[in-house]
Amino acid sequence: MTQALDQAATLAKTWLEGLDERKVNSTASLETLRSRFSGPLPANGEEPVTVVQTLARDMQDGLLGSAGGRFFAWVIGGGLEAALAADWLVSTWDQNAALYACGPAAAVVEEQAGIWLKELFDLPRDASFAFTTGCQLAHMTSLAAARHAVLKADGWDVEENGLIGAPDLKVLVNDQKHGSIRQAVNFLGLGQSSLVQLKTDSTGRVLTSELEQALSEHKGPKILVLNAADLNIGAFDDYRTLIPMAKNAGAWVHIDGAFGLFARTSAKYSHLANGLELADSWATDGHKWLNVPFDCGVAIIRDQAAHKAAMTIAADYIAPAGAARDQIDWNPEWSRRARGVPVYAALKQLGRSGIEDMIDRCCAHCQAIVRGIGALDNAHVVFDPQLNQGLVRFARPGDTGEEGDLYTKEIMSRINATGEAFFSDTVWQGRRAMRVSVVNCRTNESDVTRAVEAAQWALQMDKVECVS
Ligand SMILES: Cc1ncc(COP(=O)(O)O)c(C=O)c1O
Incomplete structure (x- = not known):
């Protein structure tokens, strides 16, 4: 057996x-x-x-x-030992973590993991939460609660009546949003035409004037989605200015904090995320910066009643205090894996101090890679990381923008082909760049050195080719 x-x-x-x-x-x-x-x-x-x-x-x-520790592409975390081991056990125990009755211990451990996460991020302690497959489903869960609340305020019961004939709901978004927001909006039947793109400044923050204008143009129900670290440069919006403006206009405010929410765990970086606690909902990932295995996202929602109404068929029922927490009341799925258990294990393994240390180390390593590669001939720092995300571009003297784009792709492919380090690329402000993302607890100084040496080797290939 x-x-x-x-x-x-x-x-x-x-x-x-x-x-x-x-x-x-x-x-x-x-x-x-x-x-x-x-x-x-x-x-x-x-x-x-x-x-x-x-x-x-x-x-x-x-x-x-x-x-x-040498994987810097997209935003992909590793697996802490306790979290990985707990994940194996979750598969072994094979509990259906939909109901307390189907897995009593799993329900209680997930409940505690949610309580700890709210504490870790310093978000409202009475907020509800859900462990989803990833941040994308955490967005969908949060925006379903938002859709319920803003339409209800306009006299419309969306769970009962659907969206045909509903008031015109707009979703105002930072134009540097992640694609998962668009997907969530589609899944909720709102469609891309409900999106109102808010222009950002050169640092990726929504311009106040843009929000002002959008709020004055859309008097009906609305949701504002802000970034807590966008995927390219880890930009944080100006929450203290934008959130009160949106709330005064009756909007629900949602934060995409897929990895950026973890800035709040570090004394060094928490200032970046100050004020986001004023929002109504937050989505993040366990499988990114917390380093639990795939798949694990988290939605945290201030308005428990709206959350429950959007997720459960017993829309207006709130469990009496002291009763067990049935995950099905908060999650988009029916049967599900107990993905909160590895989160509990990760939080136990690291504790507050271990998490802060991991966040700070990742940021320092990202800065070292970007600066180390950026100092090489024909390499240029496009964005010096303020957190754990940076951008580098490769271009030779005299290269046109397009030639630089191609050269950037070529050098990145050469680096990846060495097997020493692995990066992914992006387009930022109209130009291609290599993205450096560090979210893995295993990354260390030696990995940084190997990544910079791989880039040096890839750039030197040109000289070898010229000589031969
Ligand atoms: C900023 C941001 N938001 C949302 C997501 C989607 O997260 P997930 O893949 O866990 O659904 C990502 C994924 O990289 C991301 O970087």
Whole structure:
């Protein structure tokens, strides 16, 4: 019964122990991967241990080293040891974390994890919360509560009547928003035409004049979505100015804090996120900066009644104090995994001080990578990180903007092909740049050095090519 599990544990440990040495990029091609896994549906079964062994063998060179410290692409955290181990147990216990009755301990642990997160982020202690699959679903959950509340204030019951004939609801958004906001708006039936883009200044903050104008133009129900660290430069909006303006106009304010909410855990960086506690809802991720395994997002919502009305069929029922918390009342799914349990384990492993230390280390490493690469010939710092996100561009003297864009892509591909470090790119202010994101608890000084050396090597290839 446990042979396959023993095998999986051994394979997992070998994988983790090899992360520092293994190439961080995938080396198997799409054709190779397809050829390994395609074929007819097996007519007969195999021994579980054989299934696990061959699966791991055939997947290995098609995996990215994103769990390790040399992965700086997108915004992808690693896995703290206690969180990963707890995640294994969650699968093993296989509780349906929809109801207290289906998994009493899982419900209580998730409840405590939510309480701790509100404390960690210093958000209203009486807010409700939900552990979702990711920040995208945390946005959807929060915006569903927002949709309920602002339409109710206009005399419309959206859960009962849907949106046909509803008052015209507008979603005012920072124009540097993440794509997951657009998706959430679509899922909620509001459509892209409900979005009103608010222009930002050169530091990624919504211009006050833009919000002023949007509020005066849209007298009906509205939601304002602000950033707590946008994906390119980690920009934070001016909450103390914008949130009171929006609230005075009757808007619900939602914060995309996928990773930026964690700035509030650090004495060094919390000033960036001052004032966001004035909002109505916040979405963040466990699988980014808290370093719990995928999948884990969190929605925190000030108005419990609106949250519950949007998520549960017993819309106006609030559990009496002291009663168990049924996750189904707060989550968009029915059956679900107890993804709050690894969060509990992560918070226990690190404590407040460990989290602050992890946040500060990631930021320092990001700054060192951006400055280290930016100091190389033909490399340019586009954005020096104020948190854990920075931008670098590669361009030779005399390159046009387009040539610089292509060269940036080329150098980044060369770096990634070394297997020493892995980055992703973006377009920021109209120009391509390589993005440096550090959210992995494993990243250390040696990883920083290896990333800078890989960039140096990639840039020097030009000189080698010229000589030959
Ligand atoms: C700023 C921001 N918001 C939202 C998301 C979506 O998060 P998730 O992928 O967990 O749904 C991301 C993902 O990278 C992000 O960077």
